[in-house]
Amino acid sequence: MTVLKSENFPENARAAIGDAKLQAALLNIRTIFRNNRTRIVAATPEFEELRHAGAAIKREAVANLDVYLQRFDAAATAQGAEVHFCADAKSARETIAAICLAENAKLVTKGKSMITEEIGLNPYLIAKGFTPVETDLGEYIIQLRDEPPSHIIAPACHVKKEQVAETFRAAHPNRPADRDLSTHDSLLAEARAELRTRFLAADVGITGANMLVAETGHAVLVTNEGNGDLTQTLPRCHIVVASIEKIVPTLEDAATVLRLLGRSATGQQSSSYTTLSVGTRRAGEVDGPESCHVVILDNHRSEMLGGDYEDMLRCIRCGACINHCPIFANVGGHAFGAVYVGPMGSVLTPLLKGLEEAHYLPHACTMCGRCAEVCPMEIPLPEMLRKLRNQTHAQELTSATSRRGLALWTYLAERPRLMRGISRIGGVVMRLVGRRGALRRWPMAGEWTRFRDLPVPQGGGFVDRANKAKAKG
Template sequence: RTTCEGIRNRTLADLDVWLDIFEERATASGAEVLWARDGEEVGRLVVDIARRHGVSKAAKSKSMLSEEAHLNEALAAAGIRPVETDLGEYIVQLAGETPSHIIAPAVHKTIEEVEALFAKEHGRPIETRTSADIPDMTREARQVLRQHFLTAEMGITGANFLIAETGTAALVTNEGNGRMVTTLPKVHVVVTGIEKVIPTLEDFATLMRLLPRSATGQSISNYVSLLTGTQREGEHDGPQKTVFILVDNGRANLLGSAYQDMLRCIRCGACMNHCSVYFSLGGHAYGWVYPGPMGSVLTPLYTGIENALDLPHATTGCNQCGSVCPVRIPLPRLMHQLRTDQVERGLRPLSERLAFKAWAWLAGRPALYRWLTRRAARYLSWLAGEDGRIHIFGLAPGWTAGRDLPVAGNRTFHELYKARKRA
C-alpha cells in the first residue's frame, strides 16, 4: 500500500509530464489522443467520431466517466444506440436506472426483479422459466449481448490505468465483455480521466496486486487487457481506429489543493464496502455517479460544494473507509475539510449556524449549560411519557413524521457521572 501510494503521488506531482509522454507513445502506436474539458465536450467528441465512421450502435464496457459525462444520453440524442455490456450495467440500463455501486452496478436489484425485467425487455413470457435461476438468466443475457458485440461498429471503454511508457490502456474486467468490446468493433474509444496515467508497466503490476483484492477479494481479475494502438498487419482482430479521450471534468482543479489526495483513487469501491452509511442508505441516495465515502468527497468537488451540501456529513467518523483504502486516501479528513469549507463560505443554513453559535456560547458557561441540560432532560422525559418515546415533536418534525424520537432518560451525563463517583 505504501508503494502504491507513492506511485500515485509521484505521478500526480508531474502529471503534465506523464500525460505528454502517454500522448506521444500512444500516437506513435497508431492511436489518436483527444482532450476533453468536461462531460459535454466528451459527448461532442464521441458523437463526432461515431458520425465520421458511420456508427449506428456502440457497445460499451463499464465506465464511470461515461456516467459522469452522460455519454449514453448524448449518443441516443444523436441517433446512436448505446448498449451496456457489463451484466450489471446492462440490467440497470434496461431498468432505466443508474448504478448503485461502482463495482456491482445492479446490487440493489433482486433476482425476481431482474427475471421480470428480462422477460419484459427480451420479449419472452415470464412463465417460460419456472424459477429465477441466475445461471439461466446469465445465459439469456449472453445470447442477447452476443448479437450486440457482433453488430456494434464502435466499442467504448474506460481504462483502469493509462501506462505512459508504452501508450497503453489497461482494462481490468471479470466478465470478458471488455475483450469483446475492444476487439470486434472497427472503432475503439477509450474515455478516461487524466488522473489514471501511471509511469511504467512495473507500476501497473504493483497496483494490480491491490486493485482486484480491494475491489472483489480476488488475487487477480479474470481478464486483464493491455491495449496498445490499432490492429497491426497480420493480426485478425482489434480496432482499425483507436481514440483516447482524456477528460479533465474538474480534476485539474484538485492539483495542488487540499483535496489532491483524492486523485489517487483507483475506483476499487473498498470504501463503500465498509461504510455503514452506504449500507443504510444505498448508492442512489448519494445523488450522482459515485456513492459511498468516495462520492461524499468527489461529488462536491466535481459538481460544486454548494450542489452537494449533505454528502460530506454522510459519515459516522469511524474511519473504516480510510483504513481500507488501498492507496491510503484520508477520506474522513477530506470530508471534514469539505464541511469546514461549507462553514467558511457561509453555505450552511442560518438555523444551523445560529444553533452552533448558541451551543458554543453555552458550552463556555458550564454552570448555565448544566442547569439548562438538566431542565431539558426532565422536559423531554415528561414529553415521552411511560414508553420513553416522543411521537410528535415540533423541534424535529422531519424525524417524527416517520418515526418516534427515543429519549435517553431524565438524568444528564453529569448527574449520572456524579452518582457513579459517589457510589
C-alpha cells in the same frame, strides 16, 4: 426514468430505508463484499506494505501529472492511437460522437465505464442517432431498466433476480413467453445470447480504463466478464475514455496497483481479465480495432490539484469505501443522486458538480472512519468530508437552525464558566423533565428523539466531577 437528486438526499434516504426490496439487496453488500475483502487481506501479510507503495505510486503520478500525461500521449500516439484531451463533459461527449460519426457507426457497444456515466454519454449518443448498448451484465440490466448505476463496481446490486427476470421478459419479446427465468443461470444464459449478437454487430466499442501507463502508452482494463475485451476487439474502432488521474508511471507500478485493486474490490488476487492494449491492430493482424482513440478527461480534476482535495485523485474506484460505509449499507446508491456514491462519491460529487447541489452528501457520514481504514490508496476520506462540511457551513448551505445552534455552542465553548453554568441548569431541567432517566423529546433534536430516547445526564458535568474528585483527594 426517475433520477434521484443529491439535493433531495434526506427524502431519498427515507424512501430507501422503507423499500423492502432494496433493503434485502443491500444485505448482500454488507456480507459478501466485506467478507471477501476481509478474507483475502488476512491472507496477504504484505497488504499494508502494498497500500503504502500504492499510495506512493499515485502520489508520484499526481506530483508530475502533466509530464506523465505527455509521455502517455507520445507513447500511445507512436503506436497508432489518437489521443484527445477534453476539458469538460461536453467536450468529451462531442469528441466521442464525432468519432462515431466519422466511423459511420450505428451500434456502439460499451464496456463498464463510470467516466461515461459521469459525462452523460449514453443519452447524448442516442440523441445523435447512435445506439449505445451496455455489455457488462449489471450495466445491461440497469440500461434496460432505465436506471442509473447504484454502485461503482456492482451497478445493479439493488436489483433482485426476480426483477431482472421481469426486465428481461419486457426487453426480449422475441423469446418464448413461457421460458424459465427463475434461476441465476437462466438469466445469465439469456444475457449471454442477447449480447453476443451486439458484440458481433457493433461498429464502435467504448471502454473505460483502470490505468493509463505513461511509460508504454497502455490502457489497462480489468474485468471479470470478458465484455470489455469483446467490446475492444470486435468493432473496427475502439475508444478508451479515462480521466487524467488514471495515470501510473510504469508497468511495475501497474502491477502493484493491480494487487490492491482486485483484493479491495472483489476480494480476488486477480480479476479474470486484465488487458493491456495500445494503438491499432498491427500489420498482418486479423482482428482488433483499425482505429483507436483515447479520450482523456479533466472535468474539474485539475482544480482539485494543490488544494484540500488533491488526495482524492489517488482513487482507483475499487469501491471498498462504499462496501464498508454504514450509510450506503442502509440507503443504497441511488439516494446519493449521483454517479459516484458512498464516501468517495460524497467527496467527489460536490467537487465535480458543485457544493450547492450536493451539500447534503458530506453530512451523510457517521465519521466512523471505516472508509479510510479500507482505502487501498490511503485517502483520508473522513477528513475531506469534514472539510466539505465546514464549507457547507461557511457558504450557509446548512439549515438556519443548525447554524444558529452551532453559533450558540461556539459562543458558549469560548466562555467555559458560562458553559458550565448553562450545563448545570440544563442538567437539572433535563432531570426534572425526564422520566425513568430518559427524554422522549427534546427541542431541536426531534430527528434524533424520533427513533430513540435521550438519556438524562446522571449527575454533574466533567469539570464539576473532576473538581469534586480533586477536593476529595
